[in-house]
Amino acid sequence: MSDWRNRETRDPIARKKARHLSPPARSRAMHAMSARAAQGRFVLQKCCDCGEITYPPRDACPVCWGELTWQDVPAGALVLSETTIRVSTDLYFRDHLPWRMGKVALDAGPVALAHLHRDLATHDRAEIRLMLDRGGNAALFAVPPNGDFDMADPQFREFTVPLKGKTVLVTDARSAIGQAVVTALHKAGAGLIIAGIQAPGRQSDTQLAALQLDNVQSMPLDIVDQVSLAEALSKIAGPLDLVINTARHVRAGGVSIGSNPVEMRRAFEISAIGMARLAGACAPMLAGRPHGAFVDIISSQALSGAADQSALSAAEAARLSLLQSFRHEMRSSGVRVLSVFVGPVDDEDHQTMPPPKVAPARIAATIVDALQQGREQSCVGDVASDAMARWLDDPMLYAREKNL
Amino acid sequence: MTDQSSNTALSGLIGEIASGDLRVVDLTNILSTDFPVIVLPSEFGQCEPFRMETVSRYDGNGPAWYWNNISMNEHTGTHFDAPAHWITGRDVPNGTVDAIPPRDFIHPAVVIDIADESAQDEDFIVTRAFLENWEKANGQIPEKHWILLRSNWSKKVGTLEYLNLKDDGAHSPGPDADAMRFLVQERDCIGLGVETVGTDAGQASSFDEPLPAHSILHGNGRYGLQCLTNLDQLPVFGSVIVATPLKIKGGSGSPLRVIALAPANGE
Numbered sequence: 001m002s003d004w005r006n007r008e009t010r011d012p013i014a015r016k017k018a019r020h021l022s023p024p025a026r027s028r029a030m031h032a033m034s035a036r037a038a039q040g041r042f043v044l045q046k047c048c049d050c051g052e053i054t055y056p057p058r059d060a061c062p063v064c065w066g067e068l069t070w071q072d073v074p075a076g077a078l079v080l081s082e083t084t085i086r087v088s089t090d091l092y093f094r095d096h097l098p099w100r101m102g103k104v105a106l107d108a109g110p111v112a113l114a115h116l117h118r119d120l121a122t123h124d125r126a127e128i129r130l131m132l133d134r135g136g137n138a139a140l141f142a143v144p145p146n147g148d149f150d151m152a153d154p155q156f157r158e159f160t161v162p163l164k165g166k167t168v169l170v171t172d173a174r175s176a177i178g179q180a181v182v183t184a185l186h187k188a189g190a191g192l193i194i195a196g197i198q199a200p201g202r203q204s205d206t207q208l209a210a211l212q213l214d215n216v217q218s219m220p221l222d223i224v225d226q227v228s229l230a231e232a233l234s235k236i237a238g239p240l241d242l243v244i245n246t247a248r249h250v251r252a253g254g255v256s257i258g259s260n261p262v263e264m265r266r267a268f269e270i271s272a273i274g275m276a277r278l279a280g281a282c283a284p285m286l287a288g289r290p291h292g293a294f295v296d297i298i299s300s301q302a303l304s305g306a307a308d309q310s311a312l313s314a315a316e317a318a319r320l321s322l323l324q325s326f327r328h329e330m331r332s333s334g335v336r337v338l339s340v341f342v343g344p345v346d347d348e349d350h351q352t353m354p355p356p357k358v359a360p361a362r363i364a365a366t367i368v369d370a371l372q373q374g375r376e377q378s379c380v381g382d383v384a385s386d387a388m389a390r391w392l393d394d395p396m397l398y399a400r401e402k403n404l
Numbered sequence: 405m406t407d408q409s410s411n412t413a414l415s416g417l418i419g420e421i422a423s424g425d426l427r428v429v430d431l432t433n434i435l436s437t438d439f440p441v442i443v444l445p446s447e448f449g450q451c452e453p454f455r456m457e458t459v460s461r462y463d464g465n466g467p468a469w470y471w472n473n474i475s476m477n478e479h480t481g482t483h484f485d486a487p488a489h490w491i492t493g494r495d496v497p498n499g500t501v502d503a504i505p506p507r508d509f510i511h512p513a514v515v516i517d518i519a520d521e522s523a524q525d526e527d528f529i530v531t532r533a534f535l536e537n538w539e540k541a542n543g544q545i546p547e548k549h550w551i552l553l554r555s556n557w558s559k560k561v562g563t564l565e566y567l568n569l570k571d572d573g574a575h576s577p578g579p580d581a582d583a584m585r586f587l588v589q590e591r592d593c594i595g596l597g598v599e600t601v602g603t604d605a606g607q608a609s610s611f612d613e614p615l616p617a618h619s620i621l622h623g624n625g626r627y628g629l630q631c632l633t634n635l636d637q638l639p640v641f642g643s644v645i646v647a648t649p650l651k652i653k654g655g656s657g658s659p660l661r662v663i664a665l666a667p668a669n670g671e
Contacts, residue, residue: 199438199440199453200440200441200443200567200569201564201569202564202569202570202571203564203565203568203569203570204570204571220438222437224455225437225438225453225455226437226456226457226458227436227437227438227456228437228438260449262449263449
């Protein structure tokens with residue numbers, strides 16, 4: 001167990017800190033850019049007629065009024081100038097002053113205003129990240145190139161979910177994914193990791209290596225049960241920063257062939273209703289934190305019905321829908337809601353499936369990376385990435401192809 | 405009008421309960437969401453635990469009233485097993501909870517203490533020889549009685565030792581087939597009541613005759629009571645069990661409140 005003396009202290013008399021959001025999006029084109037930023041892509045608009053690449057987002061080409069399309073472009077840039085903002089009327093920025101911004105010449109063409117990492121100066125080469133700000137809108141953030149930079153930059157931290165010293169709740173921590181997530185969080189420096197163990201418990205559970213790590217505390221937790229959830233949350237020492245939900249119920253079975261209503265109900269209870277119950281119970285706790293976040297692992301089967309895993313794909317589709325609702329609700333509090341899509345996992349749930357399967361440790365590594373990069377949506381492994389690409393391209397075709 | 409004198413037995417009973425000469429002992433565990441349910445090998449369907457969802461609690465969903473939706477398996481918490489629960493009892497007449505004659509809900513009990521044996525051996529098996537030795541020391545088991553195995557297992561409720569799941573399955577005491585045949589065929593018992601999560605021992609699915617308590621009890625139209633508590637408050641002879649399962653249409657069993665009436669002086 002970690003030493004409670006090292007935990008964050010709070011002034012009991014101080015008035016509750018109101019948390020403000022970055023200014024809202026101004027146009028539909030800006031929302032389209034944010035939707036792509038959520039996937040970790042660096043995109044700009046390109047004119048279908050004259051080929052001009054343009055920024056900021058617009059509804060038509062500023063050169064020829066042609067139609068614009070989103071395109072992934074090189075992320076390199078040159079810092080042309082810098083400035084430090086010391087006064088602002090915006091409530092969010094007033095809390096974070098001084099704030100550095102700079103003019104950057106994008107390798108893709110346009111010159112843009114970007115938030116500047118503290119290690120960047122005029123004439124430096126930079127990599128531009130398209131990141132989601134506290135309000136969930138895309139913003140350009142310039143960091144030193146090659147990915148080797150100080151993540152503790154206070155401005156950069158505002159766009160990410162720091163893990164060091166944070167208190168994290170992991171559901172279904174006994175599962176292969178759960179154990180891997182606990183281990184990865186421990187390695188990433190989380191302060192206290194609450195490992196939720198689903199009933200029935202085995203006496204040997206406590207022997208699991210992941211649950212014996214420093215700063216890891218196991219407790220019974222069944223997200224299907226409101227009493228269990230309330231009891232577990234009440235036992236967490238100090239404020240809760242982060243929830244990572246790994247719980248799900250993977251069973252084969254169709255609708256009219258090989259169906260099992262008991263298993264189907266269970267899948268919905270855990271994936272959909274359980275996730276919503278967990279999110280609802282944790283939301284007020286996360287909303288009070290400076291970097292609150294909720295991470296949910298979703299099967300890529302959620303994107304379209306799978307005949308051989310009909311209950312799983314339906315329950316995960318419901319989960320995806322509920323997660324989107326929850327994300328919308330959390331926007332106003334600045335709590336980040338991250339989704340991590342996974343294909344078949346190399347665990348006991350997928351013994352009969354042929355490779356490729358993703359290793360639980362890879363899922364855990366992606367979660368840590370998504371938090372540290374502030375990426376709202378991630379896909380782990382080829383199966384999930386391919387499913388997402390095909391679904392984004394043509395959902396109806398994907399639904400047909402999936403069940404050929 | 406009923407003749408007053410025809411009620412002497414009942415009024416005597418009520419009088420003795422009121423005076424405390426008869427104790428009413430609650431043999432029921434609290435039905436809570438964390439009360440363990442039996443765990444079967446993973447190839448089988450599983451027993452749902454007790455779940456409770458608040459509909460309203462003097463709030464916007466019901467300003468003046470408090471109530472919950474509940475769900476569970478028929479075999480969750482302190483519960484009753486009807487003959488139809490087991491394949492051997494599938495053709496027993498009136499074998500489901502809605503059809504069991506109500507007079508079977510009230511029967512005397514004999515309490516057999518296996519607490520020391522179970523404390524020493526978590527897989528303690530009640531054999532015919534053990535029962536015959538018990539009878540030599542305590543007297544013959546009368547017919548038409550509930551047989552209650554007092555293992556003190558209920559004192560483990562709330563700990564992992566209650567289900568006592570290990571890599572090779574559950575470990576808890578219970579009877580073997582010869583003991584069950586003895587109780588059913590030679591002692592004509594009403595049923596078997598236990599403190600553990602099942603009438604059978606934790607490892608009973610590996611016995612030469614697997615799950616003998618379920619198989620033999622229900623095949624002969626007898627009943628089971630599981631997850632009992634407070635058996636240590638009952639005398640060896642002389643208590644009466646009141647166990648009335650819910651009237652679930654075609655039900656295989658039911659959670660229920662089990663009470664015992666017992667003389668205050670212990671015997």
